[in-house]
Amino acid sequence: MQLELQGITKRFGSLVANDHIDLVVEPGEIRALLGENGAGKSTLMNVLYGIYDADEGEILLDGKPVKFSSAGDAVAAGIGMVHQHFMLVPVFTVAESVALGYEPTKKLGLIDVKRARQHVIEVSERFGFDIDPDALIEDLPVGTQQKVEIVKALSRDASVLVLDEPTAVLTPQETDELMTIMRQLAEEGTSIIFITHKLREVRAVADKITVIRRGKVVGEASPQSSPEELATMMVGRPVLLRVDKGAANPQGAGLEMNNLSLLAPNGTMVLDHLDLTVEKGEIVAIAGVQGNGQSELADVILGITRPNSGSVILDGEDLTHENVRRRLDSGIGFIPEDRSTEGMIAKFTIAENLVLDQYKKAPFAKGPAMSPDAVAKNADERVKEFDIRIGKASDPISTLSGGNQQKVVVARELSQDLSLLMANQPTRGVDVGSVEFIHQRIVEARDSGAPVIVVSSELDEVVGLADRIAVMYRGGIIGIVPADTDRAVLGLMMAGVPYEEAVASDKSMEHEEVLKDE
Numbered sequence: 001m002q003l004e005l006q007g008i009t010k011r012f013g014s015l016v017a018n019d020h021i022d023l024v025v026e027p028g029e030i031r032a033l034l035g036e037n038g039a040g041k042s043t044l045m046n047v048l049y050g051i052y053d054a055d056e057g058e059i060l061l062d063g064k065p066v067k068f069s070s071a072g073d074a075v076a077a078g079i080g081m082v083h084q085h086f087m088l089v090p091v092f093t094v095a096e097s098v099a100l101g102y103e104p105t106k107k108l109g110l111i112d113v114k115r116a117r118q119h120v121i122e123v124s125e126r127f128g129f130d131i132d133p134d135a136l137i138e139d140l141p142v143g144t145q146q147k148v149e150i151v152k153a154l155s156r157d158a159s160v161l162v163l164d165e166p167t168a169v170l171t172p173q174e175t176d177e178l179m180t181i182m183r184q185l186a187e188e189g190t191s192i193i194f195i196t197h198k199l200r201e202v203r204a205v206a207d208k209i210t211v212i213r214r215g216k217v218v219g220e221a222s223p224q225s226s227p228e229e230l231a232t233m234m235v236g237r238p239v240l241l242r243v244d245k246g247a248a249n250p251q252g253a254g255l256e257m258n259n260l261s262l263l264a265p266n267g268t269m270v271l272d273h274l275d276l277t278v279e280k281g282e283i284v285a286i287a288g289v290q291g292n293g294q295s296e297l298a299d300v301i302l303g304i305t306r307p308n309s310g311s312v313i314l315d316g317e318d319l320t321h322e323n324v325r326r327r328l329d330s331g332i333g334f335i336p337e338d339r340s341t342e343g344m345i346a347k348f349t350i351a352e353n354l355v356l357d358q359y360k361k362a363p364f365a366k367g368p369a370m371s372p373d374a375v376a377k378n379a380d381e382r383v384k385e386f387d388i389r390i391g392k393a394s395d396p397i398s399t400l401s402g403g404n405q406q407k408v409v410v411a412r413e414l415s416q417d418l419s420l421l422m423a424n425q426p427t428r429g430v431d432v433g434s435v436e437f438i439h440q441r442i443v444e445a446r447d448s449g450a451p452v453i454v455v456s457s458e459l460d461e462v463v464g465l466a467d468r469i470a471v472m473y474r475g476g477i478i479g480i481v482p483a484d485t486d487r488a489v490l491g492l493m494m495a496g497v498p499y500e501e502a503v504a505s506d507k508s509m510e511h512e513e514v515l516k517d518e
């Protein structure tokens with residue numbers, strides 16, 4: 001089906017989120033939408049999906065104007081959407097979640113679930129998904145939840161599929177799988193609109209690229225464009241796409257984790273006698289396939305979870321039995337993996353979220369209350385410094401775009417005297433220009449003498465930021481290697497192969513390649 005958006009304009013008060021946007025997507029085409037945080041991409045997709053009413057403009061399907069007053073209307077017309085924030089209900093099964101997509105206005109019926117079960121099985125077979133229709137959503141890894149969203153979007157035979165930053169929570173392997181599925185769907189005639197901040201993905205899968213800046217289309221680009229060209233077009237200035245940092249100047253043990261073990265409620269070892277020391281003034285980045293204990297390690301460092309054994313020592317002080325509040329007060333900056341559940345309070349204002357764990361400290365405290373002036377001044381400064389795109393600092397943070405919410409969390413955590421920085425997926429959902437800035441600030445935190453731990457599923461980010469890389473596997477550190485370690489070796493270590501063996505196996509593979517070439 002051909003999709004045409006003509007002159008779409010959407011305002012929120014005085015803010016023009018979409019300013020006369022025109023877009024034509026042909027059947028079977030993969031169109032990427034690129035743009036800075038807050039450029040208006042999600043808003044445009046929400047207009048297309050019937051969630052927002054456009055103030056001006058028209059949507060045409062195969063040349064015929066259509067009007068959607070709800071998502072149900074859009075679904076009925078053949079539009080499917082996978083949202084940036086998952087819309088799945090954790091306590092439902094996969095089949096129940098898909099059944100909800102059939103009739104958005106009706107209650108869940110048994111017959112629907114039966115049909116949905118069948119549908120999940122069929123779609124899984126078609127695309128090689130490994131999804132159990134009876135599994136509970138909350139028990140599934142995010143990558144599988146993402147696939148359930150796709151099955152759900154496809155359950156009404158969508159001819160136009162919108163994927164709003166589907167890869168932000170996926171591992172590189174899952175991303176590659178998703179791109180294969182996108183190609184398969186496009187070959188079958190589905191039109192796909194794909195939103196991502198990762199230029200590699202855009203270049204790998206898109207047929208055409210539309211760039212949006214501050215609510216307006218600024219141009220089209222071809223997937224053959226270089227990453228530098230695309231970044232410049234997006235942000236309006238040249239962007240450094242690698243981390244620029246000097247050598248580290250480590251100054252003795254900062255964070256020491258000794259013999260940490262943690263048992264999950266079901267008895268599996270999620271941290272297994274883990275030892276790791278991060279010196280003051282160095283960045284240790286943790287590489288690993290998601291689910292090898294990285295998130296649990298971060299929670300143990302902050303005190304959200306108590307380990308079953310072992311100790312956490314910061315600057316000589318044993319924190320193992322201290323609560324989260326005490327740890328935060330001691331100057332730990334913590335960027336959580338999932339901003340929406342651990343990093344912000346949706347109903348609070350942007351200004352309040354910028355002091356969420358610091359409001360009891362100077363200069364924000366005024367007796368038992370908060371000093372509104374200090375909070376407002378801080379918001380003003382952070383918004384400018386981190387280039388956070390907002391309307392007013394007194395608006396709820398929930399009105400910000402996803403990437404701008406992330407920037408609020410990062411700005412808050414980095415703008416303090418840090419005794420430790422624990423950054424988990426620090427640039428998730430953030431545009432390339434802001435990635436450059438956040439990386440710079442993380443390096444500055446290191447250079448000010450703080451120990452820094454970065455956890456990231458982006459290998460480029462790990463390699464770019466790290467002074468040393470700790471590879472995590474099954475709850476332990478399988479090896480600590482220099483940042484310039486060969487990526488193939490890192491890949492093998494992430495699969496559980498110890499360093500020496502990984503190097504030997506990499507060498508023998510290289511040798512075989514040379515023989516093959518000869």
Ligand SMILES: Nc1ncnc2c1ncn2[C@@H]1O[C@H](COP(=O)(O)OP(=O)(O)OP(=O)(O)O)[C@@H](O)[C@H]1O
Nearest residue numbers: 012017037038039040041042043399400401402403
């Ligand atoms: N419900 C809302 N109320 C007020 N303002 C909103 C609302 N939704 C979005 N906005 C504003 O509209 C603008 C566009 O936001 P949108 O979410 O479309 O950006 P985006 O391009 O998807 O960004 P990102 O890459 O960060 O996801 C932003 O300035 C945002 O703050």
